[in-house]
Amino acid sequence: MSxxxxxxxxxxxxxxxxxxxxxxxMPGVRADLEALTRIPSVSLGSFDQAQVQRSAEATAELLRTEGLDVEIVAEGGRPAVIGHVDGPPGSPTVLLYAHxxxxPPGDRxxxxxxxxxxxxxxxxxxxxxxADDKAGVMAHVAALRAHAGDLPCGVTVFVEGEEEIASESLPLILARHGDRLACDAIVLADSLNWAIGTPALTTSLRGQVRVVATVRTLDHGVHSGMFGGACPDAITALCRLMATLHDDAGDVAVAGLRRSAAPEIDYDEARLREESGLLPGTELIGTGSIPSRLWTAPAATVIGITCPSVEEAGNVLNATASAKISLRIHPEEAPQDAVAALRQHLLDHAPWGAQVEVTVDDEGWGFAADAEGPIYDQARAxxxxxxxxxxxxxxIGGSIPFxxxxxxxxxxAAILVTGVEDPDTRAHxxxxxxxxxxxxxxxTAEALLLAxxxxxPRSA
Structure with missing residues (x-):
């Protein structure tokens, strides 16, 4: 369709x-958004899960008020909300997703x-x-309200309750409730727009694997003065191992990982520096266009290290040290292939004969859409x-495995990854x-999309 x-x-x-x-x-939509935001629905297990249930119930009530048949489901995980209303005969059904x-709020x-x-x-x-993602919930509610009980198509709303903790029960929800979620188009409102004043459709997402690499050099800690200079300590060995993840240009040096060019788009270094908060004098890493580095090339990050802290450190050659590595991968790379490549790299580059053990913490697929066809035409319009x-x-360089x-x-179904965020949202x-x-x-865009x-044209 043109x-x-x-x-x-x-x-x-x-x-x-x-x-x-x-x-x-909008005044009423904002008031309801503020009420939802006041519910501290942190799904991480160390927080009060009664608040997640309270949030699900509040979401369910918002949908019931708009005439949807609503159910709260929890298949071994946090509560999700499913609501549905039929459209005119022959009209398509749209699934609206949010969470x-x-x-967690972090340090107050x-x-x-x-x-x-x-x-x-x-x-x-x-x-x-x-923003992330109660504004997504309220965007769906606003679109329903805009049509005041006279929806031009069928609508199913699915609001998940554990997206922030990896959506572990989502496959079971989809398996057991998939008949209620069947649709012609899916709007996944959990991404961001290009800039204030410029909307975006997210057509690719990198996948992710996380592993923990543990390095052992001694069977017990020993005096750093008596044995240092001859015996390697685990922390230094771990640092050398982590340094092999990148080449001198800052590209990921793990052999076998996929990368490709990203679509051409105007995204320069000045914008990246402003949006990321990169400190003056700090250089960018990697090669290729900035969108390619952020969206389709692999990215390896050491996100945590287990070893004595500076405050607790003694004059000891430590026997063991561990690092958690987050590896973002090409949107179409199989996570298990990336795990195998990363594990082999870490084993092959163990310094000074140190023992290296690699365990998988998490893995998730990326996504690449063939964003063509009449439904995508209507979304862009x-x-x-x-x-x-x-x-x-x-x-998007981040990963949304769901x-x-x-x-x-x-x-x-045509999958439309949309969102309420902008580059200064600071989600998380x-x-x-x-x-x-x-x-x-x-x-407005979502209400117009439904229209x-x-x-x-409807099928006969």
């Missing part, structure tokens, strides 16, 4: 009417305000989950309607925030 054909599905008057309805709805669980001293008391500053709403500018197709789970469960970090102007555009999909 852009002109997608533009003709609904009239300019209909587009403006939806815009106006969403505009009028209601949130990350790093926040400029209480993380669970939403506060507006300079057009942004601050609070844990205000809806974005253009809401923002007044065409969306860009982007990759996307692949949906792709496998519903292979015929202190002072997470939602740009309120962009949020209204997100809600456009409902207006598509």
């Amino acid at each position: 852009q002109q054909q997608s533009d003709d599905v609904i009239s300019p008057d209909e587009i403006e009417a939806v815009r106006a309805r969403v505009r009028d709805l 209601h669980d949130v990350q 001293a790093d926040w400029d305000s209480d993380p669970f008391e939403p506060v507006e500053r300079d057009g942004r709403l601050y609070g844990r989950g205000a 809806a974005f253009a309607d809401a923002w007044g500018t065409d969306p860009v197709d982007v990759g 996307v692949q789970a949906f792709a496998e469960s519903f292979p015929e 970090g202190a002072n997470e925030s939602l740009h309120l102007g962009e949020f209204e555009r997100v809600c 456009r999909l409902g207006a598509m």
Whole structure:
């Protein structure tokens, strides 16, 4: 379908009417978002899981109010919410995904305000989950409200409760409740837009593996003065081993990992430095375009080390030290192949004959969409309607393994990875925030997408 054909599905008057309805709805949508944000629904097991249940119940009530048939399900994990309402005969069904669980707040001293008391500053709403992903929940609710009980297509809403802890029960939920989730299109509202004022469709996501590498050089710790200089300690051996993960240019040096060029898009070093907070004088690593380095090339990061802290260190050659390595991989790389390549690299590069053991902590597939066809045409048109500018197709360097789970469960459905975030959202970090102007555009785009999909030619 051409852009002109997608533009003709609904009239300019209909587009403006939806815009106006969403505009009028935003005060109530924001109030409900703030109420959800006040619920500290951290799904990590060390936090109060009653709050996750409370969040699920609040989400379910929001959907019931919009006329959906709602059920809370928990297949051995945190509670998820499934709601459904039929559309007109012959119309497509759209599955709207978000998650209601949130990350831990971290050190409260790093926040400029209480993380669970939403506060507006300079057009942004601050609070844990205000963006990731309770704004995604409320974007779905806003789209439903915009059609005031007269939906142009069937809608199923699925709000997960454990996305922040790897969605372990999601495969079982999809297996046991897949009949309720069957659809023609899936909107996964857990990504971000390209910039304030520029929407995006996420068409690729890197996969991820995490391993723990443990290095042993001695059968017990010994005096660093008496034996240092002849016997290697485990921490130094571990440091040398971790240094082999990159070549001199900063590219990942693990043999056999896939990489490819990313789509051409204007993303320069100045923007990357500003968005990442890279310190003056710190150089970029890797080769190739910045989008390729961030979206399709492998990236290895040592995210934690187990050894004596500086405060607790003694004059000892330590016998054992461990590091956790996060390896982001090409969107179409099999995680098990990446694990095998990384394990072989670590074993082959063990310094001074040190013993190296590698255990897998986690692994997840990436995602690459064939973002063509009439549903993608309507999505791009809806974005253009809401923002007044065409969306860009982007990759994301981070990993969202549940996307692949949906792709496998519903292979015929068009998968639209959208989001409410922008480059300054700081999801997972202190002072997470939602740009309120962009949020209204997100809600408008989703309401228009439902209208456009409902207006598509229907099968006999």
